[in-house]
Amino acid sequence: MSEKNNLSAIEKIKVASDGLRGSIKQSLQDEITGAIREDDKAVIKFHGMYEQDDRDRREERAAKKLDRLYTFMIRLRLPGGFLTADKWIAAHNIAGENSTGVIKITTRQTIQLHGLVKSKIKPTIQAFNEAHLDSIATCGDINRNVTCASNPKMSPIHAEVFAYADKISELLMPKTKAYYEIWINDEKIVDKKDEEDPLYQDRYLPRKFKIGIAIPPNNDSDVFTNDIGLIAIIENNVLKGFNIAIGGGLSTTHGNPDTYARLGTVIGFTDTEFKTLKAIYEVLTVQRDYGNRSDRKLARLKYTVDKYGVEWFKEELEKRIGFKLEPAKPYTFTERQDLYGWEKSEQGRWYYTVFVENGRVLDDEKFALKTALLEVAKTGKSNFLFTATQNVIISDVEEKDKAAINKILQDFKVIEHTEKASAVRRNSIACVALPTCPLALAEGQRYLPSLISKIEPLLEKHKLADENIIVRMTGCPNGCGRPYAAEIGFVGTAPGKYNMHLGGDNQGERLNKTYKQHLDEAAILSELDGLFGIFKKERKKGESFGDFSNRKWVSA
Ligand code: SRM
Numbered sequence: 169m170s171e172k173n174n175l176s177a178i179e180k181i182k183v184a185s186d187g188l189r190g191s192i193k194q195s196l197q198d199e200i201t202g203a204i205r206e207d208d209k210a211v212i213k214f215h216g217m218y219e220q221d222d223r224d225r226r227e228e229r230a231a232k233k234l235d236r237l238y239t240f241m242i243r244l245r246l247p248g249g250f251l252t253a254d255k256w257i258a259a260h261n262i263a264g265e266n267s268t269g270v271i272k273i274t275t276r277q278t279i280q281l282h283g284l285v286k287s288k289i290k291p292t293i294q295a296f297n298e299a300h301l302d303s304i305a306t307c308g309d310i311n312r313n314v315t316c317a318s319n320p321k322m323s324p325i326h327a328e329v330f331a332y333a334d335k336i337s338e339l340l341m342p343k344t345k346a347y348y349e350i351w352i353n354d355e356k357i358v359d360k361k362d363e364e365d366p367l368y369q370d371r372y373l374p375r376k377f378k379i380g381i382a383i384p385p386n387n388d389s390d391v392f393t394n395d396i397g398l399i400a401i402i403e404n405n406v407l408k409g410f411n412i413a414i415g416g417g418l419s420t421t422h423g424n425p426d427t428y429a430r431l432g433t434v435i436g437f438t439d440t441e442f443k444t445l446k447a448i449y450e451v452l453t454v455q456r457d458y459g460n461r462s463d464r465k466l467a468r469l470k471y472t473v474d475k476y477g478v479e480w481f482k483e484e485l486e487k488r489i490g491f492k493l494e495p496a497k498p499y500t501f502t503e504r505q506d507l508y509g510w511e512k513s514e515q516g517r518w519y520y521t522v523f524v525e526n527g528r529v530l531d532d533e534k535f536a537l538k539t540a541l542l543e544v545a546k547t548g549k550s551n552f553l554f555t556a557t558q559n560v561i562i563s564d565v566e567e568k569d570k571a572a573i574n575k576i577l578q579d580f581k582v583i584e585h586t587e588k589a590s591a592v593r594r595n596s597i598a599c600v601a602l603p604t605c606p607l608a609l610a611e612g613q614r615y616l617p618s619l620i621s622k623i624e625p626l627l628e629k630h631k632l633a634d635e636n637i638i639v640r641m642t643g644c645p646n647g648c649g650r651p652y653a654a655e656i657g658f659v660g661t662a663p664g665k666y667n668m669h670l671g672g673d674n675q676g677e678r679l680n681k682t683y684k685q686h687l688d689e690a691a692i693l694s695e696l697d698g699l700f701g702i703f704k705k706e707r708k709k710g711e712s713f714g715d716f717s718n719r720k721w722v723s724a
């Protein structure tokens with residue numbers, strides 16, 4: 169069994185938290201500080217929040233002997249990234265009143281609000297609750313937001329596959345009512361029996377847990393980077409079941425060779441809903457019982473799988489589920505891109521994928537995206553779907569309403585913005601990083617757009633402007649923008665410095681490797697200029713930049 173002695177501090181906090189209550193109520197009442205108590209910082213994550221501070225203002229405030237400017241980030245639970253128009257309007261209004269106003273679409277198909285001061289958390293959660301939205305279990309050592317292939321154009325039975333995101337999310341919700349008690353109605357749960365939690369017990373999982381679903385041939389949900397990846401097997405428009413991959417996860421730590429990124433390993437196939445859900449549930453119980461609870465750097469499922477071996481894991485899982493997994497079915501991924509612009513589903517509904525640079529929905533002097541999306545929502549003629557590449561799809565538009573929605577998109581230049589963006593820009597992701605992320609070593613979303621503006625002329629110079637090269641940047645090696653699954657990955661090492669990774673493939677089935685370390689912008693651009701030149705001259709017909717880099721520079 170897992171390390172029983174030497175439990176990490178967080179393990180003790182979870183067990184002592186009284187069903188994830190901790191002393192959050194007292195922390196909220198404490199008016200002397202904008203922060204919450206130390207232990208509550210871990211507990212509050214299970215309710216979908218992080219305490220942060222404005223890192224841009226640390227020095228200035230320290231000079232004035234002021235406390236850090238503490239604020240909170242809230243992340244919603246939106247399985248598969250689906251939101252109705254009414255809920256988008258609610259999120260828009262709540263963001264305007266209580267947070268920085270920017271709505272951040274994340275790499276796991278949900279939205280975050282930043283900059284809430286402590287007194288605004290409760291009203292914010294209550295407002296979300298009124299809109300039938302919650303942030304339960306979007307952070308913490310628990311199953312997180314379940315991702316799913318986003319665009320219904322991907323399959324005639326997309327809806328059937330998509331429904332699994334909700335079912336899995338519900339199945340793996342914690343049983344504690346602490347969220348409602350603390351944030352919504354103040355009612356004490358009298359009978360704690362209602363809260364008994366056979367899955368999470370009182371210790372929850374050793375670490376965060378992520379599940380994603382993909383519909384081949386498009387791997388837009390980056391399915392192999394999840395702890396559990398489900399690959400929908402569809403034959404003649406019938407969902408036959410899912411291949412199950414386990415042990416994906418990306419985070420590494422600079423200088424710690426025991427940490428590594430890993431893609432999930434396919435261990436078998438399940439052909440019914442009952443079997444699929446049972447298998448998922450029991451993967452979590454194996455991880456709960458065998459995952460490392462003393463070293464959080466080595467606590468993700470990927471390390472449990474590698475420590476005990478894939479075959480052992482499968483046997484243990486089969487013991488718990490009471491049936492054998494069938495052999496995995498064949499599947500092929502050929503792409504990972506969002507389908508920008510208008511697409512029509514088999515059911516005759518229209519979907520417009522809007523390019524949202526790094527997932528930041530706001531109005532600025534050039535482009536009023538936030539207002540545009542509000543206007544679309546106000547028509548009541550569409551829903552919203554977020555993609556795992558931080559974009560939004562205006563979804564479920566009927567033929568008769570398409571022209572009206574299109575006019576709004578045109579008037580607000582959303583179409584121009586989406587269609588004029590270069591291939592490299594549209595395929596880029598950056599994580600949040602500074603100023604809110606406490607772990608950032610370098611910039612992410614605030615810097616990548618300007619770097620892309622300098623990469624674009626290099627691609628044009630080498631006549632590669634139409635290449636769908638996937639570029640991803642993160643401000644530290646935790647991998648929130650999945651840089652290790654990119655064709656070109658930039659991983660922050662220090663302010664203005666990045667490791668450059670090369671050799672990932674276009675469809676997300678091969679990780680990249682570190683090519684050069686600690687590069688500044690000039691070095692990055694000079695490297696890329698050289699690499700693009702060689703690629704243009706020596707590539708095989710149809711070879712992608714990632715495949716070429718892997719052959720030429722990474723595996724050579
Ligand atoms: Fe992440 C921690 C942002 C997707 C791996 N991530 C954080 C925190 C909460 C920093 C912290 O712990 O205090 C960041 C908050 C920044 C901020 O100010 O908002 C943060 N992660 C994000 C988001 C918002 C990035 C984005 O720009 O979209 C993504 C939110 C996803 C969501 O909606 O749930 C986000 N994080 C990811 C992904 C990608 C994915 O899941 O597809 C990864 C890599 C995949 C994986 O988990 O292996 C990822 N985040 C991490 C890790 C490393 C976990 C580990 O295994 O060690 C941390 C640090 C930690 O947990 O200790 C982290």
Ligand code: SF4
Nearest residue numbers: 599605608643644648
């Ligand atoms: Fe923060 Fe690092 Fe995640 Fe970027 S990758 S959001 S810097 S934890």
